[in-house]
Amino acid sequence: MRKLARGLAGALAALTAVAALPSAAAASQPGAASAPVVHTRAGAVRGAVHEGYRVFDGVPYAAPPVGPLRWAAPRPAAPWHGVRDATRPGPACAQPAGEVPGGSTDEDCLYLNVTAPARATPGRPRPVIVWLHGGGFTSGAGSSYDAHRLAVQGDVVVVTVNYRLGALGFLGRADLPGSGTFGLADQQAALRYVRANIGAFGGDPRQVTLAGESAGGYAVCAQLASPSAAGLFQRAIVESGPCTGGAARPFAPYAVDRATARAAGTKLTGAVGCATAADVLGCLRRVPVARLLAAQGADQQPEYGTGLLPRDPAAALASGRVARVPVLIGANHDEGTIWAAGIMAAGVSVTPADWPGVAAGFVPDPARAAEVVRAYPVHAADGGPVFGAVLGDADYACPTLRAGSLLARQQPVWRYEFADPAPPRPTPAPPPFPLGATHTTELPYLFDLGGRPRAMTEAQHRLAATMIGYWSRFARSGDPNGSGAPRWSPGAVQSLAPDRTGPVRPGAAHHCALWATMP
Secondary structure (H helix, E strand, O other), rough: HHHHHHHHHHHHHHHHHOOOOOHHHHOOOOOOOOOOOOEEEOOEEEEEEEEOEEEEEEEEEEOOOOOOHHOOOOOOOOOOOOEOOOOOOOOOOEEOOOOOOOOOOOOOOEEEEEEEEEEOOOEEEEEEEEEEEEOOOOOOHHHHHHHHHHHHHOOEEEEEEEOOHHHHHHOOOOOOOOOOOHHHHHHHHHHHHHHHHHHOOEEEEEEEEEEEHHHHHHHHHHHHHHHHHHOOOOOOEEEEOOOOOOOOOOOHHHHHHHOOOOOOOHHHHHOOOOOOOHHHHHHHHHHHHHHHHHHOOOOOOHHHHHHHHOOHHHHHHHHHHOOOEEEEEEEEEEOOOOEEEHHOOOOOOOOOOOOOHHHHOOOOOHHHHHHHHHHHOOOOHHHHHHHHHHHHHHHHHHHHHHHHHHOOOOOOEEEEEEOOOOOOOOOOOEEEEOOOOOOOHHHHHEEEEEOOOOOOOOOHHHHHHHHHHHHHHHHOOOOOOOOOOOOOOHHHHHHHOOOOOOOEEOOEEEHHHHHHHOO
């Protein structure tokens, strides 16, 4: 049951972001001002001017990973002559249909997008936020995140990044240098590009914050634990990507050991007909992208025990072997309701009579399902929210609190819980029950997803401004506090809700003492 649900969850999670919406570039029309030209080390790029900000889309940060470069470390982008158009995003990396309508079979996808406030110049550089999208390491694109509100209101330069996904980004094989970490290597290549070039766009290469959500948030955890990422960023923001995830809690992203990654790689190699080839890697590099996508799993996991990621991020946090930079980390109050709704829509019933059996199929330790049922009783009509609370508390809320506590032993940590009870709906169709602050619902407060703002109340707009203020001040100084905003204490968890921002103690509400004793 859990394996079936995980596949459904991956498909449903893709719908919570920007499915069927136009790209940010398509939805945002440039103004009449002259197009700006920036000179990077590889060549000049021409972007677009908008009211109060400039955008440079589809800037190549690495060479296309095609042909012999499929499953190779990212190489520098080739220089070009003349001025390159940077008014449209580059292709999304290869992925099934979902967040990207119709999916993508493009391997030439290592592009980034830069949004800079109009006042940012090489002489007056602004802090930089590098954003890693979510999507289970199988879907998503940097261009789905229109960052102009964050850039203008926060007075920061925002860089959104594409990185290789699915089997193309995370294939594990013993005969493949970089096994299981190509997508993470792409992210590091983007950070190196930022360090070398962002000054020309008006960004400060000495003030780079690496940020991400869901799989992107977990990727930030991985980069904190990666020796080869040392010095590439000075601060980190982790949204709904608990660094302490594991296979027993599969609704949140996690990494796998070498044996698990390579067993999955062997299975894919056989599925695409390359297991008995004389040159297995050569055969794999000739397999059409569509066939690889059909053979890969619903979600992918990075491989640890590698040169880029020597340790499981959870173990790295526990032992203190992570980059000692300020971290802002948090989760949403009702993370799990989106998965509960999808599982129930697939036919799983959650009634008082069914609940013990359902709980046993989804908790980290099935032998202790009775304890979970006592802590989370289901009554006549609340099965969906209760089921969602179990998934969210076990896989997100409590692991995030644990990660924050581990990090706080050696570096500044600012913890939050997004708690708007009625945020903009994350799914195209009405859900079977109110989802609350479920997975991804904080994103519209920072970005215009797909280039279009979501409808919000005045109180929600005020919360969005507060969050942008917190995030951008953290990027500037490592401390989210500032004039006019509710005080955020480093030892507390800051609740983020419309007109109700302040410290909370969520551990008891999420039954973290129970979940802490399970795998």
